[in-house]
Amino acid sequence: MRILIAEDHRIVLDSLYLLLSSMKGVEVVSKHTNGRQVLTALEVEPGIDLVVSDLQMPIMGGIELTLKMRERFPHVKICLLTVADQPDAIKEAIRAGADGYVLKSADRDELETSINMIMNGTRFYSEKVLMTLANEATLDFAMEVDKPQQISITKRELEVLKLIAQEYSGTQIAEKLFIGPTTVETHRKHLMQKLGVQSTIGLVKYALKFHII
Incomplete structure (x- = not known):
């Protein structure tokens, strides 16, 4: 499973990279700090299966990234990983076409489960x-x-x-x-x-x- 990750906080980005890289069958191809960089990477990196992205980022956030991915890369799944648990943010993400919405309070098991379920064709949302x-x-x-x-x-x-x-x-x-x-x-x-x-x-x-x- 080939993954791209996007998160504008460097420490969180590096931690997420280490966490995902340690999961069985996961290859983190590259890490980015905004959605625009992700779109550029998708243009040149073959065989990307999933993007794990923060919701709020400078230049291009998770919602806009999701919308553009649905237009340009509909075969690539996207899971939003965020602290935002407000109803409006959640609904906006779902309507944009996000395959998953996971809160950053999730533990490793929940994140791994979400990735596996999304790749098996089932949308995943944190319990909260x-x-x-x-x-x-x-x-x-x-x-x-x-x-x-x-x-x-x-x-x-x-x-x-x-x-x-x-x-x-x-x-x-x-x-x-x-x-x-x-x-x-x-x-x-x-x-x-x-x-x-x-x-x-x-x-x-x-x-x-x-x-x-």
């Missing part, structure tokens, strides 16, 4: 990020859906819907929410009935349409 989205989704949903359509969805159902939209399996959702797999499926069926969709894909499309993620 997921909870922030769940709480914020309740407000968004109430404003955009509940009032005009009179749809009554519980907070737990919103949590399940959000995780479904993040491509988590029923077993993974059960583990994250500390409920049984059967309960997850019950919530899934109730959501499909309430939202008038016929499949899990329909649930995902609904979540994206109303910015639940």
